Structures are given as structure tokens and as C-alpha cells.
Amino acid sequence: MLPSLLLLAAAPLAAAHTGCGGHEIARRNPGGPVIHRRQVDNTNVDPVAECAPYTYAPVNTIKAQFPAIWQAATLVQGDSEAAALFATINATVNQRLPNDLPRGTANGNMAGVNYDNADPDCWWTWKQCTTPAASTGILPDITTMPEPETWGFGFDDGPNCSHNALYNFLAENNQKATMFFIGSNVMDWPVQAIRAKDDGHQICVHTWSHQYMTSFSNEQAFAELYYTRKAIKDVIGVTPKCWRPPFGDTDNRIRLIASLLNMTTVVWSDDTDDWKVGIGNVTAQDVDNNYLKVINAQKAGAYATHGPVVLNHEINNYTMGELIKQYPAIKAAFKYIVPIATGLNISNPYEETNITFPTFAQYTGVGNTTTSSSASAGASASGSASAVSGSASASSSSSAVAKKNASGALAVSSVSAASLFLGLTAALLL
Ligand SMILES: [Zn+2]
Numbered sequence: 001m002l003p004s005l006l007l008l009a010a011a012p013l014a015a016a017h018t019g020c021g022g023h024e025i026a027r028r029n030p031g032g033p034v035i036h037r038r039q040v041d042n043t044n045v046d047p048v049a050e051c052a053p054y055t056y057a058p059v060n061t062i063k064a065q066f067p068a069i070w071q072a073a074t075l076v077q078g079d080s081e082a083a084a085l086f087a088t089i090n091a092t093v094n095q096r097l098p099n100d101l102p103r104g105t106a107n108g109n110m111a112g113v114n115y116d117n118a119d120p121d122c123w124w125t126w127k128q129c130t131t132p133a134a135s136t137g138i139l140p141d142i143t144t145m146p147e148p149e150t151w152g153f154g155f156d157d158g159p160n161c162s163h164n165a166l167y168n169f170l171a172e173n174n175q176k177a178t179m180f181f182i183g184s185n186v187m188d189w190p191v192q193a194i195r196a197k198d199d200g201h202q203i204c205v206h207t208w209s210h211q212y213m214t215s216f217s218n219e220q221a222f223a224e225l226y227y228t229r230k231a232i233k234d235v236i237g238v239t240p241k242c243w244r245p246p247f248g249d250t251d252n253r254i255r256l257i258a259s260l261l262n263m264t265t266v267v268w269s270d271d272t273d274d275w276k277v278g279i280g281n282v283t284a285q286d287v288d289n290n291y292l293k294v295i296n297a298q299k300a301g302a303y304a305t306h307g308p309v310v311l312n313h314e315i316n317n318y319t320m321g322e323l324i325k326q327y328p329a330i331k332a333a334f335k336y337i338v339p340i341a342t343g344l345n346i347s348n349p350y351e352e353t354n355i356t357f358p359t360f361a362q363y364t365g366v367g368n369t370t371t372s373s374s375a376s377a378g379a380s381a382s383g384s385a386s387a388v389s390g391s392a393s394a395s396s397s398s399s400a401v402a403k404k405n406a407s408g409a410l411a412v413s414s415v416s417a418a419s420l421f422l423g424l425t426a427a428l429l430l
Helices: 010-015 058-067 081-098 164-172 183-188 192-197 219-238 252-260 284-299 316-331 360-364 378-390 396-429
Strands: 005-007 114-116 150-152 154-158 177-181 202-205 310-313 336-338
Touching: 010 219, 058 114, 058 150, 058 219, 081 252, 150 396, 154 192, 164 192, 164 316, 164 396, 177 192, 183 192, 192 202, 202 219, 284 316, 310 316, 310 336
Parallel strands: 150 336, 154 177, 154 310, 177 202
Antiparallel strands: 005 114
16 A cells, blocks of 8 residues: 655656756857847758857847846846736735645655655646646646647747757748747747747747746746746747646646746647657657657547647757658648647737737638649648548548648658758768
8 A cells, every 4th residue: 555645766756757858958159149130041951050159139138137047047136026926926826725835856856755645736747637626726737639630739948049940841831839938048049939939839938947847936936937938028029828847847836826927837648758869768769659659549530539739849950850750640640730729729829919829710721611722832732621621511522632632732841851851860960
């Protein structure tokens, strides 16, 4: 029998940390030229050139308003606005969850942590809990898409300085995604961050320093979310209403702090483990198999009533190239590949209500009978295919046409995918 209080051992718990590794993230080497506005060529897909140091003048102007990058965030001295908001949130958290306290260390060492086996705080890292008890009044995490046969699409840990090949590929396929950005990365690579919005991707918060959120005090957890959100607002111009915990590590206390900042917690249903290649015994073949597992589940009918939210990363050239490699198979198997907001039918993913996203129906073209004959619009072709296959009343023959159209569109995109992937592979070998 297990005692009600378990002593967590570091080793078995580490196996549950199926998130992403912050230590892998390329960090800026300051000292390059100062640029005052966008001066980076998006067509440049040479990772070395993309990651050349630069200093972005607008970030220099505001950086004193933020915590030190890549350090656990705390309230910035003199930031009365943040302090006042934190005071309100802290009082609520202490009143509603007085027994949900920090545990473990910021780098995920849980040795010596005592935790009730009944999982009172719905701690993801303990047993992957995503549904707080109803009595808490805290909403469940987003783990799946409510739409059938729909892949919830997003990338963690960006912006990566060398993401142009991936972002170009997504643009060529008219494919939007949800980008879970790390605040320190936004400050490090602001021009790359801005591109995500320019390209129409949804942007969510992935904390300031990418560490274990449940290890943090209320103030630190608040600051990790608050200053990342502020960085995204100040650099990119939007205020996200969603976040994803690094390593999945959240609990009711952290969820409540996020919700009081009007941010929904998004985790995932399936993990590609792409970030783990080269760490431990995880191989590229394992990652291929993880993608294949989700694709085969779809082919077997597992997603007749909902869709997966799949975890993959913008963390390095391998993970980005892997997605490019897998994309045609995903596209062929699933009816739709959508950003998280779109899958949830959220038209206003930001606090700025003048920025709207398409609904699921608008994005997928359901009900849209317009067809495209543009030779350059592979993505448009797949969009019209979706329109046909997505129709509830579509006949079997029109579905077949849709598949054919989708294949045709993929044939166009797979050429560039192959060349881009080869480019990335070559870069990795350098
Ligand atoms: Zn991450």
C-alpha cells in the first residue's frame, strides 16, 4: 500500500517530465549592430546568419522595465502597476488555496518533496492531472481540440533565431500555428518574435525563464507570466490570453494565478519528444514513431469526436526540420491542422479586441464553396479541399475529390519541404 504522503524520488519523477529542455535554447550573443526596426531578411534560411547578434533599439529602451533575462522572474523594483496587480492576485490565491505551496526546485529537482497521493492540487507533474476538482472553481487545462479529426498545432520555446525555414514553410502552406514564446527569447530575438505575428500565428506565453512553475512563490509565478505577457505586448503588440507551462508543470495555484491574469492553461494530449533527441536514449527514430503514433491513431478512427493537441518545438533546427518532414503525412491523415485558438473557436485570442482570428469554420473553409485555380496557391487548394471534406453533407465522391486536392497541394509543398529540410540537415552537420 502506498502511504498517503509519498516521498517523491527524483529519478522516477524525471521520467514524467515530458516537456522541453530550456538548456537547449540558443541564447543571444549581444554585441551586434543596433537595429531600429525590422531589418532581417525572412528569405535568409542560413541558421548562422539568422542567429548573428544584433541589438534591437526598442528593446534596449524598455529592458529596464523587465527582470533579468533567463533568471527566475520577480517583481521589478519600482513597478507599482505590477506590484498592485500582484497584491490583488496574491490575496485571492492565499485565500482560496492556502495549502497549495511551492515544491521542488526551479530546475525540476523534486527530491525530498512530500505530496499527498490524493493529488489535492491537481499537480500535472505528479500524475498529469489536468482537471482541478470542481470545488476549486478552476477551469480544466486545454488538452484536446473539440473538433473531430483536427490536429491542434503549436510550437514551444520560440522564438528561435533560425526559424525562417520553418516559418517560410508554414507560410507556403498557408498554415497557422500557436507559438508558445518564452519571454527571455522574445527579448533576445525580438525581430524573430515579430515575424510570428506578421505571419498570422497565434502567440501564447511560455513563461519568462522556462523553469518549473510549481517551484515558484506566488510572486515569482506571477512575474514569470506577467513580464512575458508584457514583453509580447511591448515587442510584438499583442496581449496573449493563453499560456503553456514548461514541462507541463502546473497545479491549481499556478492555474489560478494564470487565470487571474486572464490566461487559459494549454497543455497537450500527445508529446513527440522531439526536444529529447540526443538526450538520454531518445533517437530521431523514436520521434518519427511518436508522430506516426498520432497519425495512425487518426487513421484508426481515434479522433472521430475530437482532435489531439500535439507537443512539438521550435527549439532547434532538428525539431523544426522534423515537423517539416512530418507535415505532409499529418496533412494527409487529418482533416484539419489548426492553431489552438482556431480549434477552440476563439476569435479574440488577445486582449486587443480589434485583432480577430478566423473561426474554425472560416479557417478550414467549411461552408466555403470557393475554389482556387491559382497555380501558386498550394495552400489555397488545400483550403478549398477542406471546404469540401469539412462539409457535414459532403458526399463520398466530394470527399474523394477533397483528398485528391489535398494531395495535389501537398505535392507542391513537399518539394520545398524536402529542400528546406536538406538545408537544415546540412546546417546541423556544419
Ligand atoms: Zn518549453
